[in-house]
Amino acid sequence: MTDATAAMAAAKNLKSFVDVAPESDFPIQNIPFGIFSTEADATPRVGTAIGEFVVDLAALAAEGLFSCCSTFGPEATAAFQSTTLNHYMSLGRPAWTEARRRIQQLLSIDEPTLRDNEALRARVLIHRTGVSMHMPARIGDYTDFYSSKEHATNVGIMFRGKDNALMPNWLHLPVGYHGRASSVVVTGTPLTRPSGQVLPMDAQVPVFSASKQVDIELEVAFLVGPSNKLGQPVPIERAHDHIFGLLLMNDWSARDIQRWEYVPLGPFLAKNFGTTVSPWVVTLEALEPFLTNGPAQTDPAPMPYLTYNGPATYDIQLEALLKPKESADYQRICLTNFKHLYWSMRQQLAHHTINGCNLQTGDLLASGTISGPTPESFGSLLELTWRGTNPIQFPDDVKRTFLQDGDSVVIRGAAQGDGFRIGFGDCEGTILPAVAGLNQ
């Protein structure tokens, strides 16, 4: 029996006294972490989600309900009464495991502490319609990888032709670059269409314009738990000790700005006007039943520092949906899976630190666009419309190549278990009109 099979068997038997619909992202098997506030108490604090409810973990800690945890107990109040997850994420896996078990126990159908205390339940179980979600972490540095072979190949074919689609380094290392941390926002934050320099087709001289090619990138990111010191690489076997959990991410991209600016130092203003993440961080523990192997890496085999024997990725179905401003409904435009990624999170983290680079608690490391092998599984409009040549059809003869003002996009993801599903909540954003009068 594999670790994943054992984890699935163990998870299957958990049951909460809180009603959870089978299609909910948040059964007792999940226990994601996020930062929320309420109208009655506007101070952001740590919560988890179960069914239709947010559980106020700060309040549970204040009640002393984690004092039984030998590792986590002494940190519980400070960690859960914090305005970000950084304190909690810095504690490391033994504390995380203990806290998670205790939360599951408190929410269990067999445990009377919360189940039978109506006053406490009323205080700590808040219906999700009554909460505001905030950025889950204070992000130090944000790194974006480029780890989908299908995405890198598609982009390579479009921009360099079939024969040079993948760069020579791509199969040897997880290509990545530094992104902008300040403009990472939580789901529901609208973003202004960026303006800047673009080079019209067949022109030699750029013009100033609002971007006409605002795109999405469907990604999954992870948050770093404990830091490593500058000068001290993290071996791939210990990489998971530094990974707290996963988020969904939309790395909005202005393709016309990108095309003009990105040689030779990479994307800059085309990306840093905004990046949206889901409100809930799903832990590796919750995803353990879905551990699976990624694509074979044999030609070439990775170098020893990138070699890990064992399943290192997760079976998480992902989708992107678009709601044109003319429409009332979202329509799915992409269905893909996290397991398609060529480079695993372990490999990304081992590579990122092999030179001694210090990752710090709260750093965000993202996958890059996750495209699968079929056209329906491409994770960007650039690929889905093949550079705008093949518009997506919506009802009432509405079409889209890139995003128009007022368009909304949501990314969703979930791992389907045996009678339960582990999800992230929505990662949603809407494009607002560009700032007027910038170039006068």
Added chain:
Amino acid sequence: MTDATAAMAAAKNLKSFVDVAPESDFPIQNIPFGIFSTEADATPRVGTAIGEFVVDLAALAAEGLFSCCSTFGPEATAAFQSTTLNHYMSLGRPAWTEARRRIQQLLSIDEPTLRDNEALRARVLIHRTGVSMHMPARIGDYTDFYSSKEHATNVGIMFRGKDNALMPNWLHLPVGYHGRASSVVVTGTPLTRPSGQVLPMDAQVPVFSASKQVDIELEVAFLVGPSNKLGQPVPIERAHDHIFGLLLMNDWSARDIQRWEYVPLGPFLAKNFGTTVSPWVVTLEALEPFLTNGPAQTDPAPMPYLTYNGPATYDIQLEALLKPKESADYQRICLTNFKHLYWSMRQQLAHHTINGCNLQTGDLLASGTISGPTPESFGSLLELTWRGTNPIQFPDDVKRTFLQDGDSVVIRGAAQGDGFRIGFGDCEGTILPAVAGLNQ
């Protein structure tokens, strides 16, 4: 009379009761800001430098000596008793101007408050040999530009030949990319030689190796003062309101790692193993006597959002010195000037925010390597040795192309005024041997 001439005339007459040698970086005209601690009080706090002394601004604030400042006074204690400059930098120019004037007044030869109070003087004036300097800011995001035309041209000639030296976008916009904030360290912090993948000459397949081409990049960086909101560009006329002050910077670079990894998304592990900054932040106010015009920008003229009428750069002489491990002494390897940069800080900041990107207090924006027009003024070993083909000679037949273990580099800079000079202190670092056994 220009602003610079007037500022020089005003500065000339200032005199402190503290003895300051003419060649000191820190006359009363400077008043740089930094974070220091002492053996007696290990809590980092804000100080300034004058001559051979560090002035404990936290102690001056605790004495109530800023209560006469209408704007800055209410913030003085919190701003100066902080472990970073971020609080102070967030206050903006009216508070900075007021605080600077008051500090200059307290250090003036005509002002008895400190001059005639021996006990207070003994407490707040600490000889620099008795202090440890810390990172001046909690950096949010770090952006590195590529704003020296000479540097971009040199690199272009080496890697792409003379005909395509400058990329088509280079003269239209200040090319920049996101760097790594976590590994920015203060002067005196040794750095470990990075290991990673490199592609041997004429090979098709990379090998794992400690970098054999560790280089320097002589740069000047600035720290952001007040933030701008996401979606709200900063017009170039107001760019200086968001610039607190300047630092010297060495953007250490592993050229062999860079060459293999950087296409298409830019440098990553080649740069993020460490970046060194000077301990003292020199304010724009101190540099005002040295305001000057940068290179002409006529072919092409910049777009309106990048156009600023007036001097926008500063005459600051910069040098890099290298001490091979075999030597006792530093030898100068580069002499250049900040004013050679093609793109100004105003232009960099206006460009960075034109898409709505939010800069935040403490963000670090760097110039890129500052090379001048002559071979002695090139700001990297890559250029100085022309890709290693022309080694630098040191006494006793010691030669260097790139850095060896135990080599130290210091970057210094100063603006020479009429009887005083405005400097930054040393920006120094030493390369330690690579971590052993990484690839076993």
